Amino acid sequence: xxxxxxxxxxxxxxxxxxxxxxxxxxxxxxxxxxxxxxxxxxxxxxxxxxxxxxxxxxxxxxxxxxxxxxxxxxxxxxxxxxxxxxxxxxxxxxxxxxxxxxxxxxxxxxxxxxxxxxxxxxxxxxxxxxxxxxxxxxxxxxxxxxxxxxxxxxxxxxxxxxxxxxxxxxxxxxxxxxxxxxxxxxxxxxxxxxxxxxxxxxxxxxxxxxxxxxxxxxxxxxxxxxxxxxxxxxxxxxxxxxxxxxxxxxxxxxxxxx
Numbered sequence: 001x002x003x004x005x006x007x008x009x010x011x012x013x014x015x016x017x018x019x020x021x022x023x024x025x026x027x028x029x030x031x032x033x034x035x036x037x038x039x040x041x042x043x044x045x046x047x048x049x050x051x052x053x054x055x056x057x058x059x060x061x062x063x064x065x066x067x068x069x070x071x072x073x074x075x076x077x078x079x080x081x082x083x084x085x086x087x088x089x090x091x092x093x094x095x096x097x098x099x100x101x102x103x104x105x106x107x108x109x110x111x112x113x114x115x116x117x118x119x120x121x122x123x124x125x126x127x128x129x130x131x132x133x134x135x136x137x138x139x140x141x142x143x144x145x146x147x148x149x150x151x152x153x154x155x156x157x158x159x160x161x162x163x164x165x166x167x168x169x170x171x172x173x174x175x176x177x178x179x180x181x182x183x184x185x186x187x188x189x190x191x192x193x194x195x196x197x198x199x200x201x202x203x204x205x206x207x208x209x210x211x212x213x214x215x216x217x218x219x220x221x222x223x224x225x226x227x228x229x230x231x232x233x234x235x236x237x238x239x240x241x242x243x244x245x246x247x248x249x250x251x252x253x254x255x256x257x258x
Contacts, residue, residue, distance in 0.1 A: 096214070110126070123174040218232050
């Protein structure tokens with residue numbers, strides 16, 4: 001009887017494979033081998049590349065130089081004076097419109113007074129007794145029509161022979177005088193009392209009535225650049241029209257044509 005012999009498989013012992021980190025290479029010229037193992041050594045700060053930038057002091061110096069250049073440019077070209085003059089005209093126009101409405105709200109007379117010598121204007125509230133202190137009817141009856149005289153009596157009814165100009169209680173800041181900026185010159189003012197210039201030595205004013213009317217007025221300015229500007233006040237709305245030239249107007253409402 002034949003018996004099968006068991007089949008044996010001999011396993012070849014495996015040698016450990018070196019890891020890539022432990023590999024070494026022999027040099028070409030017989031020098032001792034060196035290890036190529038990578039080590040985590042800190043890098044030197046010299047090898048780090050830093051992008052160039054500006055310090056705070058440099059930025060401040062640059063901004064200061066730009067500001068000086070812009071200032072010199074504005075002074076030479078008159079840009080600053082122009083915008084100051086425009087702001088003054090806008091403020092004066094808005095003040096007259098405000099007084100036209102505020103006189104109705106407060107039920108009081110407001111007065112916008114101009115000073116030729118001091119180159120300024122200010123606002124006050126009129127407190128008076130009985131009688132008519134304006135004298136507009138007698139002084140300008142030859143210049144105004146009958147309807148205009150009646151309208152003026154509506155605008156300025158019985159202010160009294162004695163009047164006191166006080167600070168507006170609702171807005172005390174309006175009593176502070178506003179100076180003309182730059183080289184602005186007030187040349188002439190025309191209102192129902194007549195025409196006023198600097199040589200007259202008077203302080204012309206515009207009256208705002210609590211009945212919703214304002215005195216007609218024409219104001220002529222000479223701006224800092226030498227150009228004329230004219231402001232015309234609308235008696236019914238308190239709004240102003242600005243003309244970039246020297247113009248003159250007359251109150252013709254209710255006047256019979258000649």
